[in-house]
Amino acid sequence: MNFELTEERQMLQDGLRRYLSESVTHEGLAAATESEAGHDVGLWAGLAEMGVIGALFSEEDGGFGGAGFDLSLVFEETGRAGLVEPLLDVGVLSGGLIAALGNDTQRGLVDEIIGGAVQVAFAHGEPNSRYDLSRVEATAKAQGDGYVLNGRKAVVVGAPSAQMLIVSARTSGNAMDQDGISLFLVPVGQDGVEMRSYPLNGGGRAAEVTLTDVTVGGDALLGAEGQAFAALEDANARATCAIAAEALGLMETIKTLTTDYLSQRKQFGQPIGKFQVLQHRMADVLIEIEQARSAVINLAGNLDGDRVERERHVSATKNLIGRVARQVVEESIQMHGGIGMTQEYALSHFAKRLTMVDHRFGDTDFHLERFIRLSAA
Amino acid sequence: MDLSYTPEQLAFQDEVRSFLQDKLPAHLSDKVKGGKRLGKADYEEWHAILNERGWLAATWAPEYGGTGWDAVQRHIFEMETTAAGAPRIVPFGLHMLGPVLQKFGNQQQKDYWLPRILNGDDWWCQGYSEPGAGSDLASVKTTAVRDGDHYVVNGQKTWTTLGQYANMIFCLVRTSKEGKPQEGISFLLVDMDTPGVEVRPIVLLDGEAEVNEVWFDNVRVPVENLVGEENKGWTYAKYLLTHERTNIAGVGFARQGLANLRRIAGLEQSGGQPLIQNPFFAGRLAQVEIDLMAMATTNLRVIAAAAAGNAPGAESSMLKVKGTIIRQEINALTRQAIGPYAAPFVSEELEAGSNADPVGPEYAMAGTQAYFNNRKLSIYGGSNEVQRQIISKAILGL
Ligand SMILES: Cc1cc2nc3c(=O)[nH]c(=O)nc-3n(C[C@H](O)[C@H](O)[C@H](O)COP(=O)(O)OP(=O)(O)OC[C@H]3O[C@@H](n4cnc5c(N)ncnc54)[C@H](O)[C@@H]3O)c2cc1C
Numbered sequence: 001m002n003f004e005l006t007e008e009r010q011m012l013q014d015g016l017r018r019y020l021s022e023s024v025t026h027e028g029l030a031a032a033t034e035s036e037a038g039h040d041v042g043l044w045a046g047l048a049e050m051g052v053i054g055a056l057f058s059e060e061d062g063g064f065g066g067a068g069f070d071l072s073l074v075f076e077e078t079g080r081a082g083l084v085e086p087l088l089d090v091g092v093l094s095g096g097l098i099a100a101l102g103n104d105t106q107r108g109l110v111d112e113i114i115g116g117a118v119q120v121a122f123a124h125g126e127p128n129s130r131y132d133l134s135r136v137e138a139t140a141k142a143q144g145d146g147y148v149l150n151g152r153k154a155v156v157v158g159a160p161s162a163q164m165l166i167v168s169a170r171t172s173g174n175a176m177d178q179d180g181i182s183l184f185l186v187p188v189g190q191d192g193v194e195m196r197s198y199p200l201n202g203g204g205r206a207a208e209v210t211l212t213d214v215t216v217g218g219d220a221l222l223g224a225e226g227q228a229f230a231a232l233e234d235a236n237a238r239a240t241c242a243i244a245a246e247a248l249g250l251m252e253t254i255k256t257l258t259t260d261y262l263s264q265r266k267q268f269g270q271p272i273g274k275f276q277v278l279q280h281r282m283a284d285v286l287i288e289i290e291q292a293r294s295a296v297i298n299l300a301g302n303l304d305g306d307r308v309e310r311e312r313h314v315s316a317t318k319n320l321i322g323r324v325a326r327q328v329v330e331e332s333i334q335m336h337g338g339i340g341m342t343q344e345y346a347l348s349h350f351a352k353r354l355t356m357v358d359h360r361f362g363d364t365d366f367h368l369e370r371f372i373r374l375s376a377a
Numbered sequence: 378m379d380l381s382y383t384p385e386q387l388a389f390q391d392e393v394r395s396f397l398q399d400k401l402p403a404h405l406s407d408k409v410k411g412g413k414r415l416g417k418a419d420y421e422e423w424h425a426i427l428n429e430r431g432w433l434a435a436t437w438a439p440e441y442g443g444t445g446w447d448a449v450q451r452h453i454f455e456m457e458t459t460a461a462g463a464p465r466i467v468p469f470g471l472h473m474l475g476p477v478l479q480k481f482g483n484q485q486q487k488d489y490w491l492p493r494i495l496n497g498d499d500w501w502c503q504g505y506s507e508p509g510a511g512s513d514l515a516s517v518k519t520t521a522v523r524d525g526d527h528y529v530v531n532g533q534k535t536w537t538t539l540g541q542y543a544n545m546i547f548c549l550v551r552t553s554k555e556g557k558p559q560e561g562i563s564f565l566l567v568d569m570d571t572p573g574v575e576v577r578p579i580v581l582l583d584g585e586a587e588v589n590e591v592w593f594d595n596v597r598v599p600v601e602n603l604v605g606e607e608n609k610g611w612t613y614a615k616y617l618l619t620h621e622r623t624n625i626a627g628v629g630f631a632r633q634g635l636a637n638l639r640r641i642a643g644l645e646q647s648g649g650q651p652l653i654q655n656p657f658f659a660g661r662l663a664q665v666e667i668d669l670m671a672m673a674t675t676n677l678r679v680i681a682a683a684a685a686g687n688a689p690g691a692e693s694s695m696l697k698v699k700g701t702i703i704r705q706e707i708n709a710l711t712r713q714a715i716g717p718y719a720a721p722f723v724s725e726e727l728e729a730g731s732n733a734d735p736v737g738p739e740y741a742m743a744g745t746q747a748y749f750n751n752r753k754l755s756i757y758g759g760s761n762e763v764q765r766q767i768i769s770k771a772i773l774g775l
Contacts, residue, residue: 131717206720330752
């Protein structure tokens, strides 16, 4: 049993923490969110240069990490800093899918992603799909040796800054079927691709993507036709690990902000942190954040294991993270009083970003239900 | 024990209902129900409609133009107006300052200010809190120093709700540093157009600017704007806080929120069925509804006691804590129900009649921002921690 980081990972963690604490500011995050692209080009280049994107990929895919604990390490740090860059979307989701399914030509994109030159966003969710991974209503009809794509993709995070999309579409079957889902690489400038970009609660940007008779060649197909579901589930598990770790980092920063505030803020002639009721609640927050840390470790350590066991951990971890996130957000704002509700003070950014974790890859109840189902199987 | 209204109360309920049907403009109730922004003109329009009917000042005595309703009638009015989607009555002049002036103001002040509140000539805001004086309100530092027939006011108020619309502010100011902090506070009415008053907006985490900082730099206030006696302001402030506590349980808001949640959960799809049919979600919804049913009766019990002449004391603290927990739970479930479309933040969507097509479902933006905004419910008006302190002292004697 050993819960220490390896030396390489420790170095990456130290370097990344230092880099982010020097380069990420509350004002910078807000500016990135308001910008058309929704991200900070300089920061992205810096992350690539440090090898942070590469740490999300295995050596055989051209990176130097890629294991669950690499993901959790990187995303805990980005969470700690409140980073809004689409690292999860480009690196874990799109990059991971291309590495897993791509042919030699397509896999060239992975190198460009690792180098920071290209961003690919993952256009999968739809207005009605909520958290159901197999619910795909967008269609891809074979035409000549290519396909014609139609449909609408919802809340595609990172799309405004991406050059390329991975679009999921149905080549056969019905809306909920696992079989019949295919993935396509589509440049954002392709005829028939329309994007409506907007900022997100908690920072960063996403877009609604509408595909109207988008024609792509056969070489746009990523992986085997109709067989994408297993890879989707894989990518989803890795993304859940990443977002859970990000949530943990957000919680750590919120804990620090709140503890500091409790020590500094005086009412009735003493620091409010001397009121026992607040002490106990802060102690509960700490206990729950340690639970969250263990849940992230559980998932990271089971990411490459047997499918059922892995998925049970996906749901267990996401459920626990969702519950703790709500408690941490609500308690930290409450214990701050009015100041905790202001946009200008950093807490609000972290609190909103942490709240939004429950709105991706399945919420607390979705995963509770799924955990029960997977455990019964 | 009888849970039903008397025939007279039922008749009153009908009267309120038909009034709302006739007089509540659809453009206002649409905004309220859709969670859109309400502006100054919206509130003023609704106040004027109520004033014309003589129903604007539910907490005032009839001699001053109030309704003279008892607690049950006030409750019925609140339930009906919230259910119909009427804008809330802006409380600062009507529920806060009005009762204080009636009890502690001099004749001249009553004659001048009270009709102006009813007619909407003044928009009042509440200048209590300061950066250093939140829960510990008695530590206010803004000073008022007598200079001839004026007070000269210096300092800063904060969290001033809708101060951007206001032309008048009632303030707690320090007129003496002798004795206990509570003993040196006075209650002063300040015209915000006086030189030296500056209002700066504070943007909250939902992106909206509903509160402000108000700065005072050598602001000269005529002595006749002092309410009651110098250094007795704490007594008046406490009296005011008991009035702030009317409708503190927010049963009407909770019911309205629950109806909205049920609508949303009926429209959202999860696993191929409406979310409301998902047993996990349905369980959570039922849980909060059960809590609300009981709390509504607790509320009525307190109201019945008040109608019988027992002014609510620490009971209102109980209603505040439970009421805000329930409302915040409804807000959280609403956010949860919205799913992935809780993420987009498109400020224009809160503007009624905006041309922007909503990114997701029409309720997504308002429902999500309400979750963030209503964190305030357990912070302002005496935080829930402070309320629990009151309960443990005043009811439990601990
Ligand atoms: C949206 C909004 C609108 C507002 N509008 C107005 C307005 O119009 N006019 C106005 O005057 N004020 C207004 N307020 C201010 C409000 O009344 C204060 O925020 C409130 O009194 C709490 O003060 P504080 O924010 O300074 O928090 P603090 O008093 O600093 O409290 C911080 C935390 O410590 C806790 N705490 C404090 N004392 C104790 C104790 N003894 N025991 C245990 N816990 C304790 C609190 O409960 C809270 O959790 C508004 C506030 C908000 C958020």
